[in-house]
Amino acid sequence: NAGVMQNPRHLVRRRGQEARLRCSPMKGHSHVYWYRQLPEEGLKFMVYLQKENIIDESGMPKERFSAEFPKEGPSILRIQQVVRGDSAAYFCASLTDNEQFFGPGTRLTVL
């Protein structure tokens, strides 16, 4: 999993601000999966993207959350007007040979 990179590792925002989380998948991979881990819970799938396409966003909240994976650069998970309930760890992953490799995560704290 060392190949999946996420930044920042820790992010603090005040209520109403925007949060941008970045993920670069393993080299040569063009698919990214985002998961959210609320405190004391397991990981929940949010969205699956390929370059320039959203393949499955069934786990994304309907409002304030968006994701993109442009042709160049990392995938971005964007949370607008953050609320305290958005405080969580956000992980992204690459998929290869029937296994997902996870990044180290971004821990978002909303004050």
Add this chain to the structure above:
Amino acid sequence: GDSVTQMEGPVTLSEEAFLTINCTYTATGYPSLFWYVQYPGEGLQLLLKATKADDKGSNKGFEATYRKETTSFHLEKGSVQVSDSAVYFCALLLTNAGKSTFGDGTTLTVKP
């Protein structure tokens, strides 16, 4: 839909005790099964996996066998150490769907 059910924690054991963490699943296809470990403040580390029925995954003294007839993938270790204290997640992956489904995690504390 797909789901994973783990034994509820927390689990507290003495060093060198035997560990079992139960995991059962429901899936619409033939998933691969995984155990991940998460230490405080860190990300997920793959502990072991099994990709088909009757496969046994093993790593660092941990084992789990893919049991299709009971839809289970229980994690076991014969003698736990203090350093095994962590949160353990069972997960399934259906390749055609791509996304993983996780259990809620089981917190293990091993006391000296």
